[in-house]
Amino acid sequence: MREVMAKIAIVGAGQAGLHLGIGLLLSGHQVTMLSNRTGEQIAAGTVISSQSMYGMALGLERELGIDYWQDSAPQYAGAQMRVADSDGNVMLFWQGAMDEPGQSIDQRVKMPVWIDRFIELGGDFRLVDAGIAELEELAGSHDLTVIASGKGEIGQLFTRNPDRSPFTQPQRVLALTYVNRFRPRPGIPAICININPGIGEFVSFPGLTLSGACEIFTIEAVPGGPMDVWDDVKTPEEHLKVSEHLLRTFFPLEAERIDGHLELTDDKAVLRGRITPTTKYPVATLPSGAQVFGLADVVCLNDPLTGQGSNNASKGAKIYLDAINARGDAPFDEAWMNAVFEEYWDYARYPVAYTNQTLGQPPEHMLRILKTAESDAGLAHLMANSFNDPKSIAPWYYDAAAAHEFLDGRTPVAA
Template structure:
């Protein structure tokens, strides 16, 4: 029996573990924190969305555990604040709904379920020296976490862009004003749901996004351990207002600064949070810093052992506005699983590189439906970063302007979040201009 070690209880690592268990592989999962520690962690993640296609994948896999509680997200309302011009709004619904679940809840439940299904779960920190021992015991070692000394095993990809480090402020809130009933949407079950899985339609709402040259913000419902709440997230690059936090800020300092930044740069969102406040005892307010990266997927241990990186270990996607972290987790787990199932013999460096390259820039096919998702996801974040930049190509402003008055453009711009590979038209100026021109032809 093929023995596989997965290091890191990230969503991608856990999804892969469950997929391997479905096919009777011998799976060991090592993680520094137990499910209890994850669930009550004082460090919440900044990625919560599961978009419709990813949710359908979770349902088919029997891993959508929070349907009766999790807020449904059926689209986005995007408030644009161009410099020197009036604010604009773009709004569109997805074909169906996604959900918003605190990653601590999701990871803790999936880790417990993996152990119940027969995975060997080891709660321990792990070092490069430890991997020197473990790699000889397993046919394949996969690193599914992007933090700590193990990340140094993977060199930066020489042909990938190096975006600026981002700062993110997050607050889990209670008392957020609800949207008007007319703005809420009744949607049915997502594609791929088993027959009768959700026999009645459910009420869903749109996430609200604001984008200005200084800050991007998102306000949406989220399921945390205590039940449904809302989460406000502000994100900006170095050198802007997201750098101006008090030294060693406390919870109240962070929240006051967040509220003021929202009032200045996202007034439509501020209207909903003006009377809201952080949820007690949820590690409700936090600051985060992360650097987007793309790394080579094959890690070489000093003794010659090999480690394969996946998802956040080699492709960072912690952009809450782009909402692609769970898409990356699903895509990585599904693609790697298909490659493992189709493989016989030793897992060579060439096989590892081909596996990653297929996910990064491959062509989708029935066997590998998520091929090409890696480059598409990072490309989407790059485009969103460019919108207000002085060097932004002119067609981006033309597309956004058209989306404010032509619902077809709005639907294509927002609906593409479900599968970022669909944004190829937006990243090419000629294709984008041809598309806009086609809308005015008789």
């Protein structure tokens, strides 16, 4: 029987791991964190993600007192969606205001500060490139081991759940860029999603990086399509040149925001890759029989198209934190881990569906909703706030019958 305060190990010093670790330390637990990079190495490295975050997730950071950039980082208080072809012919456009503003803090800025806070609170921060042997040691010396980051052999410990994972291969080729000389959109700052049907998407929003305010954008190319041209790109300069070319060619209305030519915020402000959206079973068993508990992208990985990844990480960390604090001196056994993950999945299934539905061939009811939002300001407002909480538009955004009942019963709000 252990004391009520637990010994928790966390592998991964990212959005989820540090959020959970700091919360656990503030609750009085002993926490060991393994990371393969120091804060200084993270700050000096390549950009990690786009990390567009909204009111709910930012509020969870505020609860822990780690929202250090609340008043200094650019905010965006709106969302827009445009569907247009390569000639700029617009098929659909809506925009709406968010009830709470969003922010994006370069994780090269954010994570080092959070690591310092973790250590300041008494956390045991270890620079270790963890493998199975390290997990065995942690599991043997701690009450619970949480895997908040893991590739290679660690990532392979967790098994794909086919019932919750409709895709078996990447749905987009991703190219992330932090830039200057890209003017703000007209009107209030916003997350802007632009769709060129069958070709891909361009998503942009304001952010804060090492050098200050910037614009962050992701080009999402349909594999095998005309924007899937990244295989031979090697340097940051080539990445920027290709990005500007694709923006001017396939998203000419957004390209009007370019002030002369795009400029990288720094020479490590680019990232490329392919993600297969996947949900896994949350418990993995080590060779010894000890079990570890997956968190965030390790067990629920989304394509970044709808900007849900960091928000899911924050919300998952909060659910895990509350569950650990409520456990008392009962064991963190497999049944408990699965129950906690199911509590998280009760929320996460909505951002997963939200993103997956956008990646695939849009169902007719979804197109009807988005088209109606053009002329119904109330619906545009609901859709703008769905970035913050995709569960808020259930069931009508995800179910055809519910969608038609919802729309047929609405009284449109004029713009």
